[in-house]
Amino acid sequence: METIKDIAKVCGVGVSTVSRAINNHPDINPETKEMILRVIKEHNYIPNNSARNLKRTKSKSVAVLIKGIANPFFSRMIEIIEHETQKKKYTFILQRVEQNEDELNVALELANEKKLKGIIFLGGMITHSEEKIRQLDVPFVLSTSGYLAGKGKDGRWNGNASWSFVTVDDYGESYKIVNYLCSLGHRNIAILAADIEDDSIGKLRYEGYKQALRDNGIEPDQNLECHMDESVDNYSMKTGYGLMKKLLRRTQDFTAVYAIADSLAIGACRAIIEDGKKVPEDYSVAGFDGLEAGEFYNPPLTTIRQPVEKIAKETVNLLFKIMQKGGNNRQVVLPGELIIRESTKEI
Numbered sequence: 001m002e003t004i005k006d007i008a009k010v011c012g013v014g015v016s017t018v019s020r021a022i023n024n025h026p027d028i029n030p031e032t033k034e035m036i037l038r039v040i041k042e043h044n045y046i047p048n049n050s051a052r053n054l055k056r057t058k059s060k061s062v063a064v065l066i067k068g069i070a071n072p073f074f075s076r077m078i079e080i081i082e083h084e085t086q087k088k089k090y091t092f093i094l095q096r097v098e099q100n101e102d103e104l105n106v107a108l109e110l111a112n113e114k115k116l117k118g119i120i121f122l123g124g125m126i127t128h129s130e131e132k133i134r135q136l137d138v139p140f141v142l143s144t145s146g147y148l149a150g151k152g153k154d155g156r157w158n159g160n161a162s163w164s165f166v167t168v169d170d171y172g173e174s175y176k177i178v179n180y181l182c183s184l185g186h187r188n189i190a191i192l193a194a195d196i197e198d199d200s201i202g203k204l205r206y207e208g209y210k211q212a213l214r215d216n217g218i219e220p221d222q223n224l225e226c227h228m229d230e231s232v233d234n235y236s237m238k239t240g241y242g243l244m245k246k247l248l249r250r251t252q253d254f255t256a257v258y259a260i261a262d263s264l265a266i267g268a269c270r271a272i273i274e275d276g277k278k279v280p281e282d283y284s285v286a287g288f289d290g291l292e293a294g295e296f297y298n299p300p301l302t303t304i305r306q307p308v309e310k311i312a313k314e315t316v317n318l319l320f321k322i323m324q325k326g327g328n329n330r331q332v333v334l335p336g337e338l339i340i341r342e343s344t345k346e347i
Contacts, residue, residue, distance in 0.1 A: 007043070011036050019112050025135075027105050061116050062319070063093040065103050067124030071235035072263055073289045073306070074122060077144070080312035081120060088320060090117070097124060099234070104133065111138045118319045121145055124200060130162055139322040141166060143315040144306075145200065164322065166315045166332040170201045173304045173336040174208030174260070177286050180302075180338060181256045182216040184346040186284065188224060188254040189213065192243045192264045195230035202228075205260040205288060223252040240267025248275050255283065255347055262287035262294040262303055269297065269343070284344035290337070299342035307334050 004022075008015045013032065020028040021036040062085050066074060082092045095110055097103045103124050110116065119140040142165035181189050191209050194202025210220045226243045233239040240259055247257070248271065259265035265287030269279050279285050279299055287294055290305025314332050322329065 007036065007040060010043070011039050016109065016113055020109075023112070025108060025112075027108070060089065061091040061093055061114055062118045062120070063095055063107075063110055063114065063116050064120045064122055065095045065097050065107055065110070065124075066122040067097040067099070067101075067103055071123070071261060072291060072293070073235075073261065073308075074144075076308050077122060077312050080309055081122075081143075081316055084313055084316040088316075099230070104136065107136055107138075107140070111136060118323045120315055120319060133163065139319060140164075141315050141319045141322070143167070144311060162329065164318055164329045164331065166311055166318060166334070167201075168304075168306050168311070168334050168336045170204035171208040171211075174205040174258075174288065175212045176208075176336070176338055177288065177302075177304050178209045178212035178258055179216065180340070181258065181284065181286060181344065182212065182218070184256075184284070184344060186256040186347060187218055188221075188252075188256070189218075190224040190226065190247055190252075190254040190257040192240055192247070192257060192259040192268060193225060193227050194260065195233070196227045197230065198228075202260060209258060209260075221252065223250060224254055235261045235263050237263050237267035237270070240264030241271045242267075244268035244271035248272070256286070256344070257283055258286050258288075260288050262289040262291040262301060265301055265303070265343075266291075266293060266297055269301075279343050280345040284347075286344055290339060295341075297343075302341045302344040303339050304336045305339050306336055310334055 004015055004018050008018045011018065013036065017028065017032065018036055021033045064078065064081055066078065078094065085092045093114060095106065097106050103121055107119055107121070111119065116138050119136070119138055121140060121142045123144055140163070142163065144167055145165060178189060191206065193206045194200070213220050226247045228239060228243065233242070240263060243264065244257070244267065257268060259268050265285050269285055272279055272283055272285070277283060285301065287301050287303040290303050290308070294301035294303050311334060314334070318330060318332065
Protein backbone atom coordinates (compact mmCIF):
# COMPACT_ATOMS: atom_id res chain seq x y z
CA MET A 1 0.00 0.00 0.00
CA GLU A 2 1.72 3.14 -1.20
CA THR A 3 -0.30 6.21 -0.29
CA ILE A 4 -2.29 7.71 2.53
CA LYS A 5 -5.30 7.72 0.18
CA ASP A 6 -5.11 3.91 0.01
CA ILE A 7 -5.19 3.69 3.82
CA ALA A 8 -8.15 6.09 3.95
CA LYS A 9 -10.05 4.00 1.39
CA VAL A 10 -9.52 0.75 3.31
CA CYS A 11 -10.60 2.40 6.59
CA GLY A 12 -13.58 4.18 5.08
CA VAL A 13 -12.46 7.58 6.35
CA GLY A 14 -11.09 10.79 4.91
CA VAL A 15 -7.42 11.46 4.24
CA SER A 16 -7.40 14.17 6.92
CA THR A 17 -8.61 11.64 9.51
CA VAL A 18 -5.77 9.28 8.63
CA SER A 19 -3.36 12.19 8.89
CA ARG A 20 -4.66 13.07 12.36
CA ALA A 21 -4.12 9.47 13.48
CA ILE A 22 -0.57 9.40 12.12
CA ASN A 23 0.30 12.73 13.71
CA ASN A 24 -1.28 11.84 17.07
CA HIS A 25 -3.77 14.70 16.73
CA PRO A 26 -6.00 15.06 19.84
CA ASP A 27 -9.23 15.60 17.86
CA ILE A 28 -9.92 12.08 16.65
CA ASN A 29 -12.09 9.32 18.04
CA PRO A 30 -9.82 6.86 19.93
CA GLU A 31 -11.51 3.83 18.32
CA THR A 32 -11.09 5.31 14.83
CA LYS A 33 -7.46 6.10 15.57
CA GLU A 34 -6.80 2.56 16.81
CA MET A 35 -8.43 1.08 13.70
CA ILE A 36 -6.39 3.29 11.36
CA LEU A 37 -3.09 2.48 13.09
CA ARG A 38 -3.93 -1.23 12.96
CA VAL A 39 -4.56 -1.04 9.20
CA ILE A 40 -1.31 0.88 8.72
CA LYS A 41 0.58 -1.83 10.60
CA GLU A 42 -1.12 -4.67 8.74
CA HIS A 43 -0.21 -3.15 5.36
CA ASN A 44 3.30 -2.13 6.40
CA TYR A 45 2.54 1.45 5.36
CA ILE A 46 5.32 3.94 6.14
CA PRO A 47 4.17 7.62 6.22
CA ASN A 48 6.22 9.58 3.74
CA ASN A 49 7.26 12.43 6.00
CA SER A 50 9.83 13.76 3.58
CA ALA A 51 7.22 14.03 0.84
CA ARG A 52 4.80 15.74 3.19
CA ASN A 53 7.42 18.21 4.30
CA LEU A 54 8.35 18.88 0.68
CA LYS A 55 4.73 19.75 -0.10
CA ARG A 56 4.65 22.15 2.82
CA THR A 57 7.88 23.74 1.63
CA LYS A 58 6.30 24.41 -1.75
CA SER A 59 3.11 25.76 -0.23
CA LYS A 60 2.75 29.53 -0.30
CA SER A 61 -0.49 29.97 1.61
CA VAL A 62 -1.27 32.06 4.68
CA ALA A 63 -4.59 31.65 6.49
CA VAL A 64 -6.52 34.13 8.60
CA LEU A 65 -8.82 32.51 11.15
CA ILE A 66 -11.44 35.06 12.16
CA LYS A 67 -13.71 34.78 15.17
CA GLY A 68 -16.41 37.42 15.46
CA ILE A 69 -16.88 38.16 11.76
CA ALA A 70 -20.09 40.11 12.51
CA ASN A 71 -17.94 42.84 14.04
CA PRO A 72 -17.51 45.46 11.25
CA PHE A 73 -14.14 46.42 12.76
CA PHE A 74 -12.61 43.33 11.16
CA SER A 75 -13.62 44.24 7.59
CA ARG A 76 -10.82 46.77 7.12
CA MET A 77 -8.34 44.51 8.95
CA ILE A 78 -9.02 41.63 6.54
CA GLU A 79 -8.72 43.91 3.52
CA ILE A 80 -5.27 45.17 4.58
CA ILE A 81 -3.98 41.73 5.63
CA GLU A 82 -5.07 40.23 2.30
CA HIS A 83 -3.40 43.04 0.35
CA GLU A 84 -0.14 42.80 2.29
CA THR A 85 -0.08 38.99 1.98
CA GLN A 86 -0.65 39.05 -1.78
CA LYS A 87 2.05 41.71 -2.18
CA LYS A 88 4.44 39.08 -0.85
CA LYS A 89 3.21 36.63 -3.53
CA TYR A 90 1.40 34.38 -1.08
CA THR A 91 -2.11 32.94 -1.34
CA PHE A 92 -4.59 34.34 1.18
CA ILE A 93 -7.09 31.95 2.83
CA LEU A 94 -9.90 33.30 5.04
CA GLN A 95 -11.43 30.81 7.48
CA ARG A 96 -14.39 31.77 9.66
CA VAL A 97 -14.47 30.28 13.15
CA GLU A 98 -17.91 29.99 14.72
CA GLN A 99 -18.48 31.38 18.20
CA ASN A 100 -18.66 27.93 19.79
CA GLU A 101 -15.73 26.51 17.82
CA ASP A 102 -12.21 26.10 19.15
CA GLU A 103 -9.94 28.18 16.91
CA LEU A 104 -6.86 26.12 17.77
CA ASN A 105 -8.53 22.88 16.67
CA VAL A 106 -9.65 24.58 13.46
CA ALA A 107 -6.08 25.79 12.89
CA LEU A 108 -4.57 22.34 13.43
CA GLU A 109 -6.98 20.84 10.91
CA LEU A 110 -6.51 23.61 8.34
CA ALA A 111 -2.71 23.60 8.65
CA ASN A 112 -2.65 19.90 7.86
CA GLU A 113 -5.09 20.06 4.96
CA LYS A 114 -3.75 23.19 3.26
CA LYS A 115 -0.04 22.82 4.10
CA LEU A 116 0.02 26.38 5.36
CA LYS A 117 3.15 28.44 5.77
CA GLY A 118 1.60 30.73 8.37
CA ILE A 119 -1.56 31.55 10.32
CA ILE A 120 -3.06 34.76 11.70
CA PHE A 121 -5.64 34.44 14.47
CA LEU A 122 -7.93 37.45 14.23
CA GLY A 123 -10.12 38.10 17.27
CA GLY A 124 -11.16 35.38 19.67
CA MET A 125 -9.00 34.00 22.46
CA ILE A 126 -6.68 31.03 22.77
CA THR A 127 -6.69 29.79 26.35
CA HIS A 128 -5.11 26.37 25.83
CA SER A 129 -2.06 25.07 27.60
CA GLU A 130 1.29 25.85 26.03
CA GLU A 131 1.73 22.12 25.41
CA LYS A 132 -1.33 21.99 23.16
CA ILE A 133 -0.45 25.23 21.39
CA ARG A 134 2.95 23.78 20.49
CA GLN A 135 1.16 21.06 18.52
CA LEU A 136 0.65 23.75 15.91
CA ASP A 137 3.95 23.53 14.06
CA VAL A 138 3.12 26.40 11.71
CA PRO A 139 4.28 29.97 12.48
CA PHE A 140 1.39 32.09 13.76
CA VAL A 141 0.55 35.52 15.13
CA LEU A 142 -2.40 36.51 17.29
CA SER A 143 -3.95 39.80 16.17
CA THR A 144 -6.41 41.95 18.17
CA SER A 145 -6.78 39.04 20.54
CA GLY A 146 -5.95 40.68 23.85
CA TYR A 147 -3.05 39.78 26.12
CA LEU A 148 -3.15 36.03 25.80
CA ALA A 149 -0.22 34.80 27.84
CA GLY A 150 1.22 35.41 31.27
CA LYS A 151 -1.90 37.28 32.33
CA GLY A 152 -2.05 38.94 35.71
CA LYS A 153 -5.12 39.06 37.93
CA ASP A 154 -6.59 41.95 35.95
CA GLY A 155 -6.19 40.10 32.65
CA ARG A 156 -3.24 42.17 31.42
CA TRP A 157 -0.09 40.70 29.95
CA ASN A 158 2.90 40.63 32.32
CA GLY A 159 5.56 39.97 29.72
CA ASN A 160 5.87 36.18 29.77
CA ALA A 161 4.50 35.30 26.34
CA SER A 162 5.89 32.40 24.32
CA TRP A 163 4.32 33.46 21.04
CA SER A 164 3.64 36.59 19.03
CA PHE A 165 0.72 38.95 19.16
CA VAL A 166 -0.22 42.43 17.94
CA THR A 167 -2.93 44.34 19.77
CA VAL A 168 -3.89 47.48 21.61
CA ASP A 169 -4.05 47.54 25.41
CA ASP A 170 -7.76 46.74 25.59
CA TYR A 171 -7.75 47.01 29.36
CA GLY A 172 -5.85 50.30 29.46
CA GLU A 173 -7.74 51.94 26.60
CA SER A 174 -11.08 50.91 28.13
CA TYR A 175 -9.92 52.40 31.42
CA LYS A 176 -9.03 55.61 29.54
CA ILE A 177 -12.46 56.20 28.03
CA VAL A 178 -14.37 55.39 31.22
CA ASN A 179 -12.03 57.64 33.17
CA TYR A 180 -12.87 60.37 30.64
CA LEU A 181 -16.61 59.89 31.30
CA CYS A 182 -15.90 60.21 35.02
CA SER A 183 -13.99 63.44 34.37
CA LEU A 184 -17.14 64.85 32.76
CA GLY A 185 -18.95 64.37 36.06
CA HIS A 186 -20.74 61.10 35.31
CA ARG A 187 -21.13 58.81 38.34
CA ASN A 188 -23.69 56.31 37.08
CA ILE A 189 -22.06 54.80 34.01
CA ALA A 190 -23.66 51.75 32.42
CA ILE A 191 -21.85 49.26 30.20
CA LEU A 192 -22.88 47.12 27.24
CA ALA A 193 -20.46 44.23 27.56
CA ALA A 194 -19.59 40.77 26.29
CA ASP A 195 -20.95 37.60 27.84
CA ILE A 196 -20.10 37.43 31.54
CA GLU A 197 -18.04 34.26 30.92
CA ASP A 198 -16.11 35.86 28.05
CA ASP A 199 -12.34 35.38 28.29
CA SER A 200 -11.21 37.53 25.37
CA ILE A 201 -10.99 41.25 24.66
CA GLY A 202 -14.50 41.64 26.05
CA LYS A 203 -13.21 40.66 29.48
CA LEU A 204 -10.27 43.04 29.25
CA ARG A 205 -12.51 45.97 28.34
CA TYR A 206 -14.97 45.04 31.09
CA GLU A 207 -12.18 44.88 33.68
CA GLY A 208 -10.82 48.24 32.51
CA TYR A 209 -14.29 49.74 32.95
CA LYS A 210 -14.61 48.49 36.53
CA GLN A 211 -11.13 49.62 37.56
CA ALA A 212 -11.68 53.12 36.16
CA LEU A 213 -14.86 53.41 38.22
CA ARG A 214 -13.13 52.25 41.39
CA ASP A 215 -10.22 54.65 40.90
CA ASN A 216 -12.79 57.45 40.69
CA GLY A 217 -14.43 56.37 43.93
CA ILE A 218 -17.38 54.65 42.24
CA GLU A 219 -18.32 51.07 43.12
CA PRO A 220 -19.39 49.07 40.03
CA ASP A 221 -23.12 48.30 40.04
CA GLN A 222 -24.30 45.08 38.41
CA ASN A 223 -27.64 46.73 37.70
CA LEU A 224 -25.81 49.01 35.27
CA GLU A 225 -24.18 46.09 33.43
CA CYS A 226 -25.89 44.59 30.40
CA HIS A 227 -24.06 41.53 29.03
CA MET A 228 -24.46 39.70 25.74
CA ASP A 229 -25.91 36.22 25.55
CA GLU A 230 -23.02 34.05 24.34
CA SER A 231 -25.28 31.72 22.36
CA VAL A 232 -27.17 34.49 20.54
CA ASP A 233 -25.38 37.83 20.51
CA ASN A 234 -22.35 39.19 18.68
CA TYR A 235 -20.66 42.55 18.19
CA SER A 236 -23.36 43.96 15.93
CA MET A 237 -25.53 47.07 15.91
CA LYS A 238 -28.57 44.85 16.38
CA THR A 239 -27.05 43.42 19.56
CA GLY A 240 -26.27 46.91 20.88
CA TYR A 241 -29.86 47.94 20.14
CA GLY A 242 -31.25 44.94 22.03
CA LEU A 243 -28.94 45.37 25.03
CA MET A 244 -29.82 49.07 25.32
CA LYS A 245 -33.52 48.26 25.19
CA LYS A 246 -33.03 45.92 28.16
CA LEU A 247 -31.05 48.54 30.05
CA LEU A 248 -33.69 51.22 29.50
CA ARG A 249 -36.37 48.92 30.93
CA ARG A 250 -34.51 48.76 34.24
CA THR A 251 -35.28 51.25 36.99
CA GLN A 252 -31.63 52.02 37.74
CA ASP A 253 -30.69 55.59 36.84
CA PHE A 254 -27.63 56.33 34.70
CA THR A 255 -26.34 59.30 32.74
CA ALA A 256 -23.77 57.62 30.47
CA VAL A 257 -23.29 54.29 28.75
CA TYR A 258 -20.04 52.77 27.56
CA ALA A 259 -20.36 50.16 24.83
CA ILE A 260 -17.27 47.99 24.39
CA ALA A 261 -17.54 48.29 20.58
CA ASP A 262 -18.68 51.11 18.29
CA SER A 263 -21.15 48.80 16.57
CA LEU A 264 -22.86 48.21 19.93
CA ALA A 265 -22.79 51.96 20.69
CA ILE A 266 -24.48 52.87 17.39
CA GLY A 267 -27.23 50.33 18.04
CA ALA A 268 -27.60 51.73 21.56
CA CYS A 269 -28.09 55.27 20.23
CA ARG A 270 -30.95 54.05 18.04
CA ALA A 271 -32.66 52.45 21.06
CA ILE A 272 -32.27 55.66 23.10
CA ILE A 273 -33.85 57.78 20.36
CA GLU A 274 -36.75 55.32 19.97
CA ASP A 275 -37.31 55.63 23.72
CA GLY A 276 -37.93 59.35 23.26
CA LYS A 277 -34.57 60.41 24.70
CA LYS A 278 -31.59 62.22 23.18
CA VAL A 279 -27.84 61.68 22.91
CA PRO A 280 -26.04 63.29 24.70
CA GLU A 281 -28.73 65.48 26.34
CA ASP A 282 -30.21 62.54 28.27
CA TYR A 283 -27.46 59.93 27.96
CA SER A 284 -23.84 60.26 26.94
CA VAL A 285 -22.70 57.33 24.79
CA ALA A 286 -19.11 56.19 24.20
CA GLY A 287 -17.73 53.30 22.14
CA PHE A 288 -14.49 51.53 21.28
CA ASP A 289 -12.75 50.75 17.94
CA GLY A 290 -12.96 53.94 15.89
CA LEU A 291 -15.29 52.72 13.12
CA GLU A 292 -15.88 55.13 10.25
CA ALA A 293 -19.62 54.72 10.83
CA GLY A 294 -19.21 56.28 14.27
CA GLU A 295 -17.66 59.40 12.78
CA PHE A 296 -20.62 59.98 10.48
CA TYR A 297 -23.37 58.92 12.89
CA ASN A 298 -25.54 61.70 14.33
CA PRO A 299 -24.28 62.66 16.83
CA PRO A 300 -20.70 61.61 15.99
CA LEU A 301 -19.46 59.01 18.45
CA THR A 302 -16.87 59.50 21.19
CA THR A 303 -14.62 56.44 21.02
CA ILE A 304 -11.20 54.82 21.32
CA ARG A 305 -9.72 54.61 17.83
CA GLN A 306 -7.63 51.51 17.18
CA PRO A 307 -4.75 51.96 14.67
CA VAL A 308 -6.22 49.46 12.21
CA GLU A 309 -3.63 49.86 9.46
CA LYS A 310 -0.70 49.63 11.87
CA ILE A 311 -2.12 46.53 13.55
CA ALA A 312 -2.75 44.78 10.23
CA LYS A 313 0.62 45.62 8.66
CA GLU A 314 2.56 44.84 11.85
CA THR A 315 0.77 41.49 12.07
CA VAL A 316 1.70 40.48 8.49
CA ASN A 317 5.30 41.72 8.77
CA LEU A 318 5.81 39.89 12.06
CA LEU A 319 4.38 36.65 10.67
CA PHE A 320 6.63 36.74 7.61
CA LYS A 321 9.72 37.42 9.70
CA ILE A 322 8.95 34.33 11.78
CA MET A 323 8.18 32.28 8.66
CA GLN A 324 11.55 33.23 7.17
CA LYS A 325 13.31 32.07 10.34
CA GLY A 326 14.92 35.46 10.66
CA GLY A 327 12.64 36.81 13.36
CA ASN A 328 11.86 35.91 16.93
CA ASN A 329 8.50 35.99 18.66
CA ARG A 330 7.49 39.52 19.60
CA GLN A 331 4.63 41.03 21.55
CA VAL A 332 3.52 44.33 20.03
CA VAL A 333 1.15 46.58 21.99
CA LEU A 334 0.08 49.68 20.06
CA PRO A 335 -1.59 52.74 21.60
CA GLY A 336 -5.19 53.66 20.92
CA GLU A 337 -6.46 57.23 20.68
CA LEU A 338 -9.30 58.84 22.60
CA ILE A 339 -11.50 60.60 20.04
CA ILE A 340 -13.87 63.08 21.70
CA ARG A 341 -16.97 63.86 19.66
CA GLU A 342 -20.54 65.02 20.21
CA SER A 343 -22.10 61.90 21.78
CA THR A 344 -20.77 62.75 25.25
CA LYS A 345 -21.17 65.84 27.39
CA GLU A 346 -20.21 67.23 30.77
CA ILE A 347 -22.79 67.20 33.55
